[in-house]
Amino acid sequence: xxxxxxxxxxxxxxxxxxxxxxxxxxxxxxxxxxxxxxxxxxxxxxxxxxxxxxxxxxxxxxxxxxxxxxxxxxxxxxxxxxxxxxxxxxxxxxxxxxxxxxxxxxxxxxxxxxxxxxxxxxxxxxxxxxxxxxxxxxxxxxxxxxxxxxxxxxxxxxxxxxxxxxxxxxxxxxxxxxxxxxxxxxxxxxxxxxxxxxxxxxxxxxxxxxxxxxxxx
Amino acid sequence: xxxxxxxxxxxxxxxxxxxxxxxxxxxxxxxxxxxxxxxxxxxxxxxxxxxxxxxxxxxxxxxxxxxxxxxxxxxxxxxxxxxxxxxxxxxxxxxxxxxxxxxxxxxxxxxxxxxxxxxxxxxxxxxxxxxxxxxxxxxxxxxxxxxxxxxxxxxxxxxxxxxxxxxxxxxxxxxxxxxxxxxxxxxxxxxxxxxxxxxxxxxxxxxxxxxxxxxxxxxxxxxxxxxxxxxxxxxxxxxxxxxxxxxxxxxxxxxxxxxxxxxxxxxxxxxxxxxxxxxxxxxxxxxxxxxxxxxxxxxxxxxxxxxxxxxxxxx
Numbered sequence: 001x002x003x004x005x006x007x008x009x010x011x012x013x014x015x016x017x018x019x020x021x022x023x024x025x026x027x028x029x030x031x032x033x034x035x036x037x038x039x040x041x042x043x044x045x046x047x048x049x050x051x052x053x054x055x056x057x058x059x060x061x062x063x064x065x066x067x068x069x070x071x072x073x074x075x076x077x078x079x080x081x082x083x084x085x086x087x088x089x090x091x092x093x094x095x096x097x098x099x100x101x102x103x104x105x106x107x108x109x110x111x112x113x114x115x116x117x118x119x120x121x122x123x124x125x126x127x128x129x130x131x132x133x134x135x136x137x138x139x140x141x142x143x144x145x146x147x148x149x150x151x152x153x154x155x156x157x158x159x160x161x162x163x164x165x166x167x168x169x170x171x172x173x174x175x176x177x178x179x180x181x182x183x184x185x186x187x188x189x190x191x192x193x194x195x196x197x198x199x200x201x202x203x204x205x206x207x208x209x210x211x212x213x214x215x216x217x
Numbered sequence: 218x219x220x221x222x223x224x225x226x227x228x229x230x231x232x233x234x235x236x237x238x239x240x241x242x243x244x245x246x247x248x249x250x251x252x253x254x255x256x257x258x259x260x261x262x263x264x265x266x267x268x269x270x271x272x273x274x275x276x277x278x279x280x281x282x283x284x285x286x287x288x289x290x291x292x293x294x295x296x297x298x299x300x301x302x303x304x305x306x307x308x309x310x311x312x313x314x315x316x317x318x319x320x321x322x323x324x325x326x327x328x329x330x331x332x333x334x335x336x337x338x339x340x341x342x343x344x345x346x347x348x349x350x351x352x353x354x355x356x357x358x359x360x361x362x363x364x365x366x367x368x369x370x371x372x373x374x375x376x377x378x379x380x381x382x383x384x385x386x387x388x389x390x391x392x393x394x395x396x397x398x399x400x401x402x403x404x405x406x407x408x409x410x411x412x413x414x415x416x417x418x419x420x421x422x423x424x425x426x427x428x429x430x431x432x433x434x435x436x437x438x439x440x441x442x443x444x445x446x447x448x449x450x451x452x453x454x455x456x457x458x459x460x461x462x463x464x465x466x467x468x469x470x471x472x473x474x475x476x477x478x479x480x481x482x483x484x485x486x487x488x489x490x491x492x493x494x495x496x497x498x499x500x501x502x503x504x505x506x507x508x509x510x511x512x513x514x515x516x517x518x519x520x521x522x523x524x525x526x527x528x529x530x531x532x
Contacts, residue, residue, distance in 0.1 A: 123310075209363070
């Protein structure tokens with residue numbers, strides 16, 4: 001190493017510096033201190049996110065917004081409203097009013113969990129909560145169908161109303177299945193799409209069946 | 218200067234799906250930055266006194282922060298280890314490795330009894346098909362219960378349907394597996410689950426048809442035909458894997474009996490019974506015969522009225 005004795009490092013080549021990643025002084029205040037903003041801003045931001053996802057469900061294009069920023073507010077609201085509307089629809093409403101709400105709730109969440117596990121086991125690349133989010137949001141058309149059915153049942157409950165309700169529910173069921181397939185099937189290997197779509201079809205079929213056979217007392 | 222500590226960017230973790238670890242990472246980041254600011258402020262005052270990293274004044278603050286940081290890291294490591302141990306669904310992954318063509322082929326095969334019973338037949342240890350069939354059976358059962366206005370007390374329709382189907386699949390599989398162990402049959406638990414699950418395909422078809430077309434004779438034809446075929450297939454496969462006449466008889470007799478009786482039970486327990494029973498009572502339109510016996514005031518009133526009329530006529 002004798003030849004290296006006269007090697008000297010000049011002053012202007014920097015060999016030392018900061019090891020810290022420089023964090024801009026503004027971003028901590030903007031990103032983390034959402035505690036200081038008014039409650040209205042927080043609520044409006046969340047509501048806008050939920051509303052944007054509703055629009056994505058009603059016009060299912062292949063966008064990744066639903067998957068990227070998943071949230072479970074929308075599914076919760078939809079599930080609770082569907083369960084409330086399906087209540088009191090049996091012969092003896094004194095006894096069966098209670099379990100109806102729990103039934104719908106459990107079916108939706110348990111079914112969504114099973115479908116998610118199934119798609120993960122079949123080799124899907126989507127995460128657990130993203131899948132729950134998509135399945136929950138795609139219940140929106142069926143909730144709309146439930147509203148329409150209730151309104152139609154106010155008018156009467158004959159054969160004509162049954163046919164109208166059947167058409168509406170079948171259309172919304174198809175829409176739900178197509179919407180959720182558009183989001184979820186992309187994350188699967190291409191030859192196994194049918195294996196993932198079938199449980200989704202069954203899930204929305206059960207919900208549609210509950211909506212169609214609802215008769216208020 | 219005292220503000221230089223290596224900041225570990227906790228936000229870029231392998232799980233990008235918005236788990237709570239990210240929130241912890243944010244909190245941790247915030248803690249680090251607060252610590253930096255605090256340390257900077259303290260170091261600015263204590264700079265002339267000593268240029269050490271851990272100044273005497275900021276000793277407790279710095280040390281406390283580091284201990285908290287370490288504890289958080291250890292806790293995170295333990296939690297992720299426990300999570301990956303218990304919530305590991307990868308143990309089930311090999312049983313779901315199927316193609317749609319395979320599932321379709323197996324569904325059709327479950328109705329065709331094999332002829333070769335001297336050679337152990339191959340059973341695919343797959344759980345996707347059976348699981349989907351059980352859920353389909355649940356859906357069909359729900360449909361049957363709704364159309365026959367079954368009222369379940371102390372429970373829900375959905376709970377009963379799920380409990381019945383899953384209970385049958387898991388319970389009878391375990392029981393037959395236990396019998397197979399006693400009778401020295403060559404079958405594993407997963408294979409038994411798979412075999413019985415695919416045997417439910419016949420049940421699904423039968424119930425789907427007969428819940429919509431209410432003819433008892435049609436049901437009996439389907440019960441014997443379709444139910445019989447799927448039972449024969451399961452029995453043939455089991456026979457091919459068992460040695461000895463008594464053992465074969467025990468195992469296959471039990472399975473056949475349970476399978477056929479289950480179909481019978483599903484049809485009659487969750488379906489409208491013929492309303493001719495109530496035709497003799499005069500009165501308003503009776504509701505269909507309920508599955509749970511209960512005192513229907515209309516019926517008892519009608520009985521009273523009829524008796525009163527009969528008594529009045531004789532007097």
